[in-house]
Amino acid sequence: MAKRLHALAAHFRPPPVPTTQPHLHELDPAYFLPRAAAIEPAAIAIVHCDRSGATVQRDYFTEADRARRLAAYFKRRYTDGTKIGILAPNTPMFFELIFGIAGSGRIQAAFNYRLSPVEIRTVVELSAVDVVFVDIDCLDLLKRALGEDFPNLELVVDLDSEREEDLRDFRAAGHKNQTYGELMASTGLDKTPFDKLHFEDQPENNVFALAFTSGTTGKPKAVEYTHRGMYMAAIAGLTESECNHTDKGCRYLWTLPMFHAVGWSYPFAVTAVRGTHVCLRKIDYTLIWHYLTSGQGITHYNAAPTVNIQICEHPNATRLPERVLVTVAASPPSPSLLKRMISLNLIPVHVYGLTETYGPITRCYFLPEWRAHDDDLQFKKMSRQGHGFLTAQKARVVKPSLADKGELVDVERNGKELGEVIVRGNTCMKGYHGDEQATQKVFAGGWLHTGDLAVWHPDGALEVMDRNKDIIISGGENISSVGVENVISAHPDVVEVAVVGVPDKVYGERPKALIILRASGIAKDPATLKTELIKFARGRLGGFEVPREIDFVNELPKTSTGKIKKNELRNAERLKFELAQKALATTSG
Amino acid sequence: MAKRLHALAAHFRPPPVPTTQPHLHELDPAYFLPRAAAIEPAAIAIVHCDRSGATVQRDYFTEADRARRLAAYFKRRYTDGTKIGILAPNTPMFFELIFGIAGSGRIQAAFNYRLSPVEIRTVVELSAVDVVFVDIDCLDLLKRALGEDFPNLELVVDLDSEREEDLRDFRAAGHKNQTYGELMASTGLDKTPFDKLHFEDQPENNVFALAFTSGTTGKPKAVEYTHRGMYMAAIAGLTESECNHTDKGCRYLWTLPMFHAVGWSYPFAVTAVRGTHVCLRKIDYTLIWHYLTSGQGITHYNAAPTVNIQICEHPNATRLPERVLVTVAASPPSPSLLKRMISLNLIPVHVYGLTETYGPITRCYFLPEWRAHDDDLQFKKMSRQGHGFLTAQKARVVKPSLADKGELVDVERNGKELGEVIVRGNTCMKGYHGDEQATQKVFAGGWLHTGDLAVWHPDGALEVMDRNKDIIISGGENISSVGVENVISAHPDVVEVAVVGVPDKVYGERPKALIILRASGIAKDPATLKTELIKFARGRLGGFEVPREIDFVNELPKTSTGKIKKNELRNAERLKFELAQKALATTSG
Numbered sequence A, B: 001m002a003k004r005l006h007a008l009a010a011h012f013r014p015p016p017v018p019t020t021q022p023h024l025h026e027l028d029p030a031y032f033l034p035r036a037a038a039i040e041p042a043a044i045a046i047v048h049c050d051r052s053g054a055t056v057q058r059d060y061f062t063e064a065d066r067a068r069r070l071a072a073y074f075k076r077r078y079t080d081g082t083k084i085g086i087l088a089p090n091t092p093m094f095f096e097l098i099f100g101i102a103g104s105g106r107i108q109a110a111f112n113y114r115l116s117p118v119e120i121r122t123v124v125e126l127s128a129v130d131v132v133f134v135d136i137d138c139l140d141l142l143k144r145a146l147g148e149d150f151p152n153l154e155l156v157v158d159l160d161s162e163r164e165e166d167l168r169d170f171r172a173a174g175h176k177n178q179t180y181g182e183l184m185a186s187t188g189l190d191k192t193p194f195d196k197l198h199f200e201d202q203p204e205n206n207v208f209a210l211a212f213t214s215g216t217t218g219k220p221k222a223v224e225y226t227h228r229g230m231y232m233a234a235i236a237g238l239t240e241s242e243c244n245h246t247d248k249g250c251r252y253l254w255t256l257p258m259f260h261a262v263g264w265s266y267p268f269a270v271t272a273v274r275g276t277h278v279c280l281r282k283i284d285y286t287l288i289w290h291y292l293t294s295g296q297g298i299t300h301y302n303a304a305p306t307v308n309i310q311i312c313e314h315p316n317a318t319r320l321p322e323r324v325l326v327t328v329a330a331s332p333p334s335p336s337l338l339k340r341m342i343s344l345n346l347i348p349v350h351v352y353g354l355t356e357t358y359g360p361i362t363r364c365y366f367l368p369e370w371r372a373h374d375d376d377l378q379f380k381k382m383s384r385q386g387h388g389f390l391t392a393q394k395a396r397v398v399k400p401s402l403a404d405k406g407e408l409v410d411v412e413r414n415g416k417e418l419g420e421v422i423v424r425g426n427t428c429m430k431g432y433h434g435d436e437q438a439t440q441k442v443f444a445g446g447w448l449h450t451g452d453l454a455v456w457h458p459d460g461a462l463e464v465m466d467r468n469k470d471i472i473i474s475g476g477e478n479i480s481s482v483g484v485e486n487v488i489s490a491h492p493d494v495v496e497v498a499v500v501g502v503p504d505k506v507y508g509e510r511p512k513a514l515i516i517l518r519a520s521g522i523a524k525d526p527a528t529l530k531t532e533l534i535k536f537a538r539g540r541l542g543g544f545e546v547p548r549e550i551d552f553v554n555e556l557p558k559t560s561t562g563k564i565k566k567n568e569l570r571n572a573e574r575l576k577f578e579l580a581q582k583a584l585a586t587t588s589g
Helices: A002-011 A029-039 A060-077 A092-104 A117-127 A136-146 A164-172 A180-186 A227-240 A266-272 A285-293 A305-313 A335-343 A368-372 A375-382 A436-442 A481-488 A526-538 A566-588 B002-011 B029-039 B060-077 B092-104 B117-127 B136-146 B164-172 B180-186 B227-240 B266-272 B285-293 B305-313 B335-343 B368-372 B375-382 B436-442 B481-488 B526-538 B566-588
Strands: A044-049 A055-059 A083-087 A107-110 A131-135 A154-158 A207-212 A222-226 A251-253 A276-278 A300-303 A324-328 A346-354 A359-363 A396-398 A419-423 A448-456 A462-467 A472-474 A477-479 A494-504 A508-517 A549-552 B044-049 B055-059 B083-087 B107-110 B131-135 B154-158 B207-212 B222-226 B251-253 B276-278 B300-303 B324-328 B346-354 B359-363 B396-398 B419-423 B448-456 B462-467 B472-474 B477-479 B494-504 B508-517 B549-552
Touching: A029 A060, A029 A092, A029 A227, A029 A266, A044 A060, A044 A092, A055 A060, A060 A092, A060 A180, A083 A092, A083 A117, A083 A136, A092 A107, A092 A131, A092 A207, A092 A266, A117 A136, A117 A207, A117 A222, A131 A136, A136 A154, A154 A180, A207 A227, A222 A227, A227 A266, A227 A359, A227 B227, A251 A285, A266 A276, A285 A305, A300 A305, A305 A324, A305 A335, A305 A346, A305 A494, A324 A335, A335 A346, A335 A375, A368 A375, A396 A448, A436 A448, A462 A481, A472 A494, A472 A508, A477 A481, A481 A494, A481 A508, A481 A526, A494 A566, A508 A526, A526 A549, B029 B060, B029 B092, B029 B227, B029 B266, B044 B060, B044 B092, B055 B060, B060 B092, B060 B180, B083 B092, B083 B117, B083 B136, B092 B107, B092 B131, B092 B207, B092 B266, B117 B136, B117 B207, B117 B222, B131 B136, B136 B154, B154 B180, B207 B227, B222 B227, B227 B266, B227 B359, B251 B285, B266 B276, B285 B305, B300 B305, B305 B324, B305 B335, B305 B346, B305 B494, B324 B335, B335 B346, B335 B375, B368 B375, B396 B448, B436 B448, B462 B481, B472 B494, B472 B508, B477 B481, B481 B494, B481 B508, B481 B526, B494 B566, B508 B526, B526 B549
Parallel strands: A044 A276, A083 A107, A083 A131, A107 A207, A131 A154, A251 A276, A251 A300, A300 A324, A324 A346, A508 A549, B044 B276, B083 B107, B083 B131, B107 B207, B131 B154, B251 B276, B251 B300, B300 B324, B324 B346, B508 B549
Antiparallel strands: A044 A055, A207 A222, A346 A359, A396 A419, A419 A448, A448 A462, A472 A477, A494 A508, B044 B055, B207 B222, B346 B359, B396 B419, B419 B448, B448 B462, B472 B477, B494 B508
């Protein structure tokens, strides 16, 4: 090992520096990988069950070496600033590309493999990638998306298997593309002089990644991430999620897709403390519980509330002997979910953010005095989005009507006045790629406008009530769909609930609840249960907030990050309403 | 509280921003204080036993408010970049000044109160301060230092007491100076418009503090710290020392003087996680054990090896039920000290750094595989200085003869070849204040030259063997004084040992040991014990490394940070040698 280590250290040696000021050093989170390899080369960086069913386990020396070889390859093959696409689940290739691309000064653009071919085509065009690294399971999707229209787009296919027969089958199927395995095999150390093989310092305000918004409010946008921004996000993530317990270590389970906001910065945060990345090719709740309960020592995972609901509801769910820290974000978790998670020793680190903020930018900080509250109040406080993150600036809530014009006037801190959340600081994006107009709009007045509506509590914590487009306006009153959901999800028969505004001839809109039931609820008479649920809600909400209509459903449409697609639900309800109106007109006519 | 909080939040509201890019935000660790107050205003920021014996305990709201008022006062009274001196032990005033000065864009210059009047005069002149905030206990020292020569230098005196009689006594003694209490009382909110009362953003590469080198190698130099550098140091400190355990909280005992390297960044690191600063006016080992054992929940302290030796040797020393994390630096700790600390549940976070690096810049990362080693090897590995810190770049060891010319050639990684430690990254100083020549010299080749000699081990960890000037050259062989000390300190009769080179007519120099004994050793016959110690060393060192001369002493001269002043010991030995030579010459003549 000593000899290999020495060789590695030589490759990562920084280049001669012209400046005489050693402190002028660019912030770059890619450095965490060679650093981890230098400190603890034998620490396990990644564990993965590949497509052939074999377990891949590689140490930090190996992963740093592979990323370095990729970086050298990218520098040889592509010009500075070339965009490199990724379409893959959470695999070692994805992890290595994140570092290899960042370390080479090229730009990664990771696509969501749950998008439709049309949507994939949109993000491929938007990012103008020269090459896409694609997992074999995503190849069909990509080919359907591209058609015959991108003849010069290079594809590198990851078979995610080291079995020879898998490569043979791939060729037998007529595929001509280079595979990721072949590419890695061709990037030997011998091909490039030693002193070229380090991660070169990149200007910290250069873009290193494009991340795509999930598109709940329209066409996805390409968000520009800088090296510096990601560095500050990663440092905050590792501190806020307490990845740095040296006595416990950090074994991070990759339930969150890496393609979303570069995994909320956790590829870098976990690597900064030489933690182990435990990959998951897909969200499989049985597998998640297997990892949590089979002595694998999982200490952390990140997931949206909807994913956590499924984890908590799973038949294998059991209280864990050691706490697991769970960073929860993407949509507001209900107090009942937080309570259920804690009962299983899944300790929520409740954060809030956007693709535009590298993931988390606020956190609900638990205050010791809350322990004196009863459960209801305690969990209600824990479900608020709180205050600016460690490396972020203060988040504010401002009057929405003025905010659009860039006039930023704080709402009252009374827990009632609804305003828009705006944020600032290093972990805000550089801008929307190639869309100066949208950038100017979202940065009105020098703050990033989140489009999320919130109240500001007297203690300074903010609480997100809704996406701007999800708020229900009924008879001139604002109804927070999240607020109604939080109440209904506390009912023992309810697994998950989405509340959306449906058209109403009198009130303009009124709330409707779509509910996934627990077995206990399914066993009941639907009409009786609906009456019971409405009564339950009436005791806890203002009269105008209580949904008069309830549908029991088997599933809810969700984005890849687990946000409920309320626009889809709303559109479906609107369509139903229009059809009913037409039918009515026809009948009347 | 709600009303007060709202008012505070208004004061700290960032000013209108001309830029449209919210991510372009200057890094400033001063922000951690208003942030802490916004999140958890009632959290205890500081606990202090003042000079009158009263306990002062203030929450984050109050401390943020006081620092903000100071910042506003400084902005009114002094021009941008004015230097503000501090001569005080660890008190709330010191803590508040650190933030108030940084937040105002002025520059702090904290002096070591253990310096002589002549030395104090040197640092006052070097920093060109307009005002000095001085603790009443340091006032005589300062006045002796200044004499009649600084008629325009303003003094603000901290009585560190709220008793009226103490102010009366102060006036009765003829003092005319404003007191800190009076100043704070005059900085009311009503005096300045609300919207001026925030910490304004400062350009991150501006200097915010001058820190003085401890002067073990000559006249002290004024080291320039930037806002950005301190931010990166603080973030690293809080992560490496695990101040962010939300379940344990952070109660930091201020054994380390705040004047040294701005407390190694811990005023900011602890504040970033809303920890409690427990002040100590002086190092008092009985008091330290009182804090550690009386249910005060101390979780962290930082101290040099010599201070830790005294803590471990104290009659009240006892194994603590909960671990306390101890950041150890300033000189290399011996393996036996690390072992003794762990036996008391004082868990060392062993770091290495300089005033020029904001304190720590490398850390000995404990590797799980070391658990398989026997104690001797495990503690020996733990006593190495390791690898670059979280936010630092890789530390290197280079050939010293070439290093001076800026030619940076790595030594072999064989654990044997001696070289100079050089470092780079954001946590390197901006330069020596007003000394371009010294700055150019220490930055030769674009790296900061530490002047410390080390070996580089095959696993990439570095181990400091000596200060450049402390290395003993005997018959052409290098002897590491630290290496010899580590061996002798493992002897059960030894509390502490310093090894220095003394003149030798044959070998040029030879090692001599000055030893403080335990009671067990004092009880023995000195001549027999010396023979025993030499035999003990002979079994563990090369023959030329064994000191042939040993003195038993009651104390060793130390700097304020606990470094043994080897230059003093060396000079004394040289003087003795010369006198002996003269006497010999006289006798012969």
